Amino acid sequence: MSEHLESEPAAWAAVDRFTRDGRERRGWLRRTVPFKDLGDARMRRQIVRWIGREYHGPTPAIVETLRAALADHDWEVRASAIIVSARVRLQELRGLVRETVLPSANEHGLSERDVRVLVASRIIAIESLASASPDDMDRAQVILRQLSDAPRHLVRSVLGLSVEQHDGAWLLLHSLATPNELADPRPDPLPPGxxxxxxxxxxxxxxxxxxxxxxxxxxxxxxxxxxxxxxxxxxxxxxxxxxxxxxxxxxxxxxxxxxxxxxxxxxxxxxxxxxxxxxxxxxxxxxxxxxxxxxxxxxxxxxxxxxxxxxxxxxxxxxxxxxxxxxxxxxxxxxxxxxxxxxxxxxxxxxxxxxxxxxxxxxxxxxxxxxxxxxxxxxxxxxxxxxxxxxxxxxxxxx
Known part of the structure; x- marks a missing residue:
């Protein structure tokens, strides 16, 4: 399927409905079409990120979706699914998160620093999914004790907690976990001309x-x-x-x-x-x-x-x-x-x-x-x- 399908009107309409309408998103989770066949990679990224924003616990449909996303051919879908699996607390996917393939340095224009951040996010997600605590703050403290060299703001970023240090590593994780907001309606009337x-x-x-x-x-x-x-x-x-x-x-x-x-x-x-x-x-x-x-x-x-x-x-x-x-x-x-x-x-x-x-x-x-x-x-x-x-x-x- 074309990587540019999101540019086509039909795909844009689907993304628009999914982004604007909570009922559309909930209905999508009852879909019959496999996740891998839903739109292009950019649409699948948005689906995973919206799940991370709107859900704080697993459902069978979410488990199935993120299981497929962790094996997706697109590296951003996989990286987003790692973070969202930790945020939604999908402990049953811990083994799949551990095995999820991440890109190497110089693939997709990523630097060695980028790859280190992605690998760190996977390690943090694995440790988070090993914790039985339902509280994100508690899980963050446990991870920081177990991973003494893990930057505090990266641990909190993976778990969806607020951070004060907004550096390049935070920005990469933020963009991988955040759905894009579509524009509000155009002004009515339009400007002259x-x-x-x-x-x-x-x-x-x-x-x-x-x-x-x-x-x-x-x-x-x-x-x-x-x-x-x-x-x-x-x-x-x-x-x-x-x-x-x-x-x-x-x-x-x-x-x-x-x-x-x-x-x-x-x-x-x-x-x-x-x-x-x-x-x-x-x-x-x-x-x-x-x-x-x-x-x-x-x-x-x-x-x-x-x-x-x-x-x-x-x-x-x-x-x-x-x-x-x-x-x-x-x-x-x-x-x-x-x-x-x-x-x-x-x-x-x-x-x-x-x-x-x-x-x-x-x-x-x-x-x-x-x-x-x-x-x-x-x-x-x-x-x-x-x-x-x-x-x-x-x-x-x-x-």
Whole structure:
């Protein structure tokens, strides 16, 4: 089954029903379809994580589901199932948790530190499932006595207890155990210049938009090292005031012409790898300087009556990352960089082919970009004086 099935409308509808409707989730546990055949890997991850959030004790259906999840072909499903098995106290699965295969360093882009965290989470889960105590605090204390070198915040993270140390290890476990929250309803009426067609928001009927509601998102924090070593700020919470609409894809030359703007000169990036990927992309995004990107947003505003701007760095990261703190738009592993894979909020082409401009600048006043082949990690921010893509934003009304 395609790893990108979650991007298809039918799968998105299933995920939406599952996420929004508690009755749908309870009904799903009475399913007849095997867990391994339910949607793509990203949907199965969400199912396991919702079980961990909503249930605090086992049922036969939960035992069956997590038994299958511990043997799933997707490493994130397995890692999530280890943590959720400990939180739901599935003592009968202790042996399976012990045998669950975890990835090695450099698989899926994981570092040696990442693998140590995953192995530690499995050891903590095994020790937790050996305890007869129904109290999570008691189990945590027992584990800390038995595993004297286990970091306290990792033990508490695996058991779902609050922690004060929010480092990269905590963020990885958090994203593996936390279901992504889908957006709240779009504002009604829509901002000026926007229309609704087939339940999707559009800018002047040309640019499809995704809605990012004013929910709490995690931004910054743990990041991987790339060629340009993009900067990631300390982990923090960010709630977009009023929410915002953001283009599903960066603006292409064809879309700009439909808006009555252009034509624009062909100016590929100076990096040969980026230039090659851009050339092979169907309906490629425009590659503009920052000043040109700002001017383009002003022209679109004049043409459409919408208040169009570039996103802030926080807004673009939220749109790419969702609410669970994942590393990449598709999850926590570095898989094939496929621009067709949608983020939890629905945006495409964040990680490929080229980076996108923001309205945020660094301490030297140089505009920041996110995304692209050189920095597909959601939290990576890099100053740029090159040409990059434009992903327009229309903000909702602040509450």
């Amino acid at each position: 926007l229309t609704l067609h087939d339940q999707r928001a559009w800018l002047s009927g040309v640019v499809e938009l995704c809605w990012v509601s004013p929910q709490t998102h995690l931004v910054g924090g743990d990041h991987l090292q790339w060629e340009h070593q993009p900067k990631a700020l300390d982990l923090r919470e960010h709630t977009p005031a009023g929410g915002f609409f953001i283009a599903r894809r960066p603006l292409s030359a064809a879309a700009a012409l439909q808006l009555g703007l252009g034509p624009f000169p062909s100016r590929p990036p100076s990096d040969p790898t980026l230039a090659a990927r851009l050339a092979e992309t169907q309906d490629p995004p425009l590659a503009l300087t920052h000043d040109e990107a700002l001017a383009l947003c002003e022209h679109i505003s004049t043409r459409t009556g919408a208040a169009v701007t570039l996103p802030t760095a926080d807004e673009l990261e939220c749109a790419a990352r969702g609410t669970d703190g994942r590393r990449f738009p598709w999850g926590n592993g570095l898989e094939k960089l496929d621009g067709r894979v949608r983020s939890p909020h629905g945006i495409e082409r964040f990680a490929s082919p080229i980076a996108q401009w923001t309205s945020t600048s660094d301490e030297n006043g140089v505009p920041l970009v996110l995304g692209g082949l050189l920095s597909p990690h959601c939290a990576g921010r890099a100053p740029s004086q090159s040409v990059n893509a434009v992903r327009p934003v229309v903000r909702g009304k602040a509450r």
